Amino acid sequence: MAQESDVQELNKDVIPNGFEIIPLPGHFFDMVGFRTPDNVVYLADCLSSRETLDKYQISFVYDVEAYLKTLETVKTMQAKIFIPAHAPASEEIASLAQYNINKVLEIAEKIIEICTQPLCFEVILQKLFNHYKLTMNFEQYVLAGSTVRSCLAWLKNSEKLSCSFNDNMLLWQKI
Secondary structure, three states: OOOOOOOOOOOOOOOOOOOEEEEOOOOOOOOEEEEOOOOEEEOOOOOEOHHHHHHHOOOOOOOHHHHHHHHHHHHHOOOOEEEOOEOOOEOOOHHHHHHHHHHHHHHHHHHHHHOOOOEOHHHHHHHHHHHOOOOOOHHHHHHHHHHHHHHHHHHHHOOOEEEEEEOOEEEEEEO
16 A cells, blocks of 8 residues: 655646646546656556557546547647557557557447347447457456446447337447
8 A cells, every 4th residue: 555645636736837737538537648848748548558459458438439539639749759658658649549549439339230139238248248258357347347338328429329228227229
């Protein structure tokens, strides 16, 4: 367990001169990155490495729409070097941002494909895990399950899926 320390939240009132706060919504609540005066950009958790995405397939995403917008913004950023939390430092970030975008869109398309008939969340999650040959455990259920729920809500808002209740069970189906 970490020992107590005297810390301050980094916000515009206490951030050192020359530093810029970069909003990075979508992966998690109120996530931000930072640009230093020497043009180094810290991207927090907004990107996963190709290796991580290829291994786990479904990364944690809290808000799919905001996340995709964040990744599109990251794709256009210029910096001396980018420091993502879950990928190697790089002078070029656009291709990794696009890889992350493609993975989210792939998962969404697979969900639409799965939902040709009304299905509950648990069955959708099971079919995704079977498709990607993943093994369910509690941690994956929580993390990947949250992402799948976010995708379902985004796909409903995008009018690609509908949902209805049948015998007190929420069912999702392709429109």
